[in-house]
Amino acid sequence: MKILVTGGLGYIGSHTAVALQQAGFEVLIVDNMSNSSIDVLEDIASITGETPQFKYLDLRNKEDVHHYFKTHREIDGIIHFAASKAVGESVENPLLYYENNLSTLVYLLQECAKYEIQNFIFSSSCTVYGEPDRLPITEKAPIKKATSPYGNTKQISEEIIFDTTQVSALKAIALRYFNPIGAHESVEIGELPLGVPQNLVPFITQTAIGLREQLAVFGDDYPTEDGTCIRDYIHVMDLAEAHVIALQRLLEKKNKTPFEVFNVGTGKGSSVLEVIQAFENVSQMPLNYKVVNRRPGDVTAVYADTGLANNELGWKAKRNLEESLRSAWKWEQKVKLKKKDY
Ligand code: NAD
Numbered sequence: 001m002k003i004l005v006t007g008g009l010g011y012i013g014s015h016t017a018v019a020l021q022q023a024g025f026e027v028l029i030v031d032n033m034s035n036s037s038i039d040v041l042e043d044i045a046s047i048t049g050e051t052p053q054f055k056y057l058d059l060r061n062k063e064d065v066h067h068y069f070k071t072h073r074e075i076d077g078i079i080h081f082a083a084s085k086a087v088g089e090s091v092e093n094p095l096l097y098y099e100n101n102l103s104t105l106v107y108l109l110q111e112c113a114k115y116e117i118q119n120f121i122f123s124s125s126c127t128v129y130g131e132p133d134r135l136p137i138t139e140k141a142p143i144k145k146a147t148s149p150y151g152n153t154k155q156i157s158e159e160i161i162f163d164t165t166q167v168s169a170l171k172a173i174a175l176r177y178f179n180p181i182g183a184h185e186s187v188e189i190g191e192l193p194l195g196v197p198q199n200l201v202p203f204i205t206q207t208a209i210g211l212r213e214q215l216a217v218f219g220d221d222y223p224t225e226d227g228t229c230i231r232d233y234i235h236v237m238d239l240a241e242a243h244v245i246a247l248q249r250l251l252e253k254k255n256k257t258p259f260e261v262f263n264v265g266t267g268k269g270s271s272v273l274e275v276i277q278a279f280e281n282v283s284q285m286p287l288n289y290k291v292v293n294r295r296p297g298d299v300t301a302v303y304a305d306t307g308l309a310n311n312e313l314g315w316k317a318k319r320n321l322e323e324s325l326r327s328a329w330k331w332e333q334k335v336k337l338k339k340k341d342y
Helices: 011-022 039-048 062-071 087-092 094-114 149-166 200-208 236-251 272-283 307-313 321-338
Strands: 002-006 026-031 053-056 077-080 119-125 171-177 179-181 215-218 233-235 259-264 289-292
Touching: 002 011, 011 026, 011 039, 011 077, 011 236, 062 094, 077 094, 077 236, 087 094, 087 149, 094 119, 094 149, 119 149, 119 236, 149 171, 149 259, 171 236, 179 200, 179 236, 179 321, 200 215, 200 272, 200 321, 215 272, 233 236, 233 321, 236 259, 236 307, 259 307, 272 321
Parallel strands: 002 026, 002 077, 026 053, 077 119, 119 171, 171 259, 179 233, 215 289
Antiparallel strands: none
């Protein structure tokens, strides 16, 4: 079966491409390399022995998207990762985000209708929940007004997909990711954030390797046990495997409704200080960090109720925080050796 992975050169897309190939799927990747590099293609192949079929494609170009599908009639399903994902940048440049995250989705869904592609997996996010009223958070929790244009694009995307499944043969699953971290165990692929990382773990590893002077911990006066924010950190390969299982559910027509949503997290919340402590244990070195003021837009705590994914999808995260951090640290050291562009 041929699966199109949009944004397949990116962080989660590349790990999912590996998991798909290892599950026997043929992977086709399209990407405009706005946040990734062509080298990733060979890095994927060095793990699986198979180079995915690749085409440079900017999904914002409707004509090019149409031409791609016209010339690739054999696609059985799509996993749609391509999007812009920096929350802060989305506040500064909302139209970039509405164009890149929404128009691209609409063009893809139009081609699905034209070429009868019925299986669609979408990268959503726990940001759709905002500040939760109850923890762990279930898929039934209310969607709160988004705190950024990025978060809003994920909410609107889910609505666009839902509406489309109501009037067409499309079947779709939105996976609401919690906080993906870590790298493939081979450390051939991993996360390569451009510029200053927005997320905790790449900031930790870049500080430890000497690329950043000091890690800023944004606030230790939150109403949590140690005062720092709590998140649900999931190993990127666990997340990648959830995509394969979700895709198989659609291909085998096991979905209960045309549009389904699943939380993809570990179910365990870890505070920023706990993550730092775990990293220090794994790396056997102290981390230079300093508590600074809160950062606007951060919610106090969010972690997943994974019951639905466990029971319905038959998926459960297998790797723990230490394992995830160990792989992230190994990856950072490898990146330094390879002198890849930061
Ligand atoms: P990433 O930036 O590493 O990967 C996205 C890929 O899409 C990149 O290779 C980029 O070049 C490509 N791309 C972007 N716009 C494109 C366009 N117009 N045409 C073609 N290719 C385009 O990001 P990621 O962390 O792998 O995230 C993948 C998806 O998961 C995104 O939709 C993101 O919003 C979502 N998500 C990520 C996280 C996270 O913490 N990483 C959390 C929740 C949801």
